[in-house]
Amino acid sequence: MTSAATPTTATQTSKPRIPWKSLDLVNTLFLVGTAVVALVGVPIHLATHGFSWPIMGLFAFYLAATGLSITGGYHRLFSHQAFQAMAPVRAFFLIFGAAACQNSALKWASDHRAHHLNVDKEGDPYNIRRGFFYAHIGWVMLKESRPLKNVQDLLKDPLVRWQNRFYTVLAIGVGGVIPLLFGWWVGDAWGSFLLVGVARTVIVHHSTFLINSLCHFMGRQPYSLKDSSRDSAVVALLTYGEGYHNFHHQFQYDYRNGIRWYHWDPTKWLIKTLALCGWTSRLRTAQDAHIFTARIEIQKTLAQKNLEQRPREFRDAMEQKLHLAHEALVSARIKWERVKTDYRAAKRSMDAKRRSLAATLEGELLAARAHFLHAQTSWSMLIDHTNA
Ligand SMILES: [Zn+2]
Ligand SMILES: [Zn+2]
CATH class of the missing domain: 1.20.81 (Receptor-associated Protein)
Structure with a gap:
């Protein structure tokens, strides 16, 4: 049964020039610096200092906690309000979301709501029509002020306001200092900082960035041909279940992205499990x-x-x-x-x-x-x- 469009090239339109003068030096140096350290520093450190199980355990926990805080917290909860969550769950998402170093939940949700409202058009912060690189990472490297007009509902949440205010302290403290202290405790401070602090940040960055780039570039369109969003089971594996992006753009209020039980969507499983414990509620789904x-x-x-x-x-x-x-x-x-x-x-x-x-x-x-x-x-x- 054919249920999808043949993938088309989403970047066929002419690409505007990147305004180099507007380069955000802090963001650019952070993105490039962390990537270089992860690719060069981590292998050298592992080769010279060996492998540590406690650090690998913390790495796995941080990878899941920060990744799912972005997909389950920043995206499905704060941007789309696809479900409600109790304060401790919101606090967890906000603390580990900050450690993912992708801006505060308030700013992230504002950009993401603008993306859904203006997808593929002027006003889409990560418009795929401006090219794969721009949609993936280029937009983060540019200085662009975007007013926070579309997040008035989130401003009512004191936890969201608190995270927005102390975002930098949380990002550095939870994202870098805690891994460093843990490493010092188990006997390899720099090993833990490099792996849990830096390499994990790079992996979660690019996993999130793939949703803006690859999910608008490669895959099937079973639910809508109105925009460039696409469904891909392969991309879902790399993005904590966010790869079913064509479904998501059509039914953005649904707490699931992969709607079948066998679709790889750990974010959906986390939200559902928390609901069984009574910590999340009012899970919204599109009608069959x-x-x-x-x-x-x-x-x-x-x-x-x-x-x-x-x-x-x-x-x-x-x-x-x-x-x-x-x-x-x-x-x-x-x-x-x-x-x-x-x-x-x-x-x-x-x-x-x-x-x-x-x-x-x-x-x-x-x-x-x-x-x-x-x-x-x-x-x-x-x-x-x-x-x-
Ligand atoms: Zn999208
Ligand atoms: Zn979305």
Whole structure:
């Protein structure tokens, strides 16, 4: 079944010149310096001082804690409010998010909301139309003042205001000084600083940057063709589950990015696990019916596009079949959803009368599901046929 657009080149438009005079020297030196130290200093130190299990343990913890604080905290919680979190969880995300050295949550969320609002256009802070390098890291290297007009809701949270005020102290203290002190305690201060402080920062930086660059450059577009965002399971592996970015741009309020249980999305698993402990709540999800409709509409659009290249007779015959199969599929889905809702409502209030209604609906539900799956198989075969 074809459910995606052929990847297109998102950088086909002409790239404006980078205004070198606006280079942010602090950011540039930090990004380049940490990368050089991670690539050169860490291997030399490991070769000369050997390997330490306690430091590797802290490295693994910091990698997960800072990475997930960006994806779960800065992104899905503070930027999109896809769920609510208790104060200790918000504080953890803010403290370890600061240690990721990607700005305060307030500024990060402001940039990210501007990205969603203006994606691929002027006003998108990491606009992929300005090139892969610009979207990945170039935009961080430029001095650009962006007013914080779109985060009034976050300013009401005292923890967010506190982190914004003490961001630099937290970034240096939690990101660098704690790893250094831990290393001193276990007998290799510089080893811990280089690995847990510097190399971990570089890895989490580029993991986040890939979401702005690769997720708008490579992959499939099963839910929307409106912008350059793309879904990629491979990129999800590198970005704590954020690789399902086409879904995310279409349903940005959903706390999940990978919607299937088998989609690699550790951020979603963390949020769900915290919800089971009662520490996060009001997890928002897009309705299955809306997700289904978005996917089917894209398949239909692409099939119609493919048919434009085919001989007229074939096209006319297939267009008619496509139309009928689409109608059958949508109506089977609507019926299945309706029976499912009735069945669940009947099951919730199980008196004797309702029990017999639930038994009847159970049969109807199975029939409606079978009818829908049959319509979906016919639809997929037809889509494959038009794309063949
Ligand atoms: Zn995006
Ligand atoms: Zn987002």
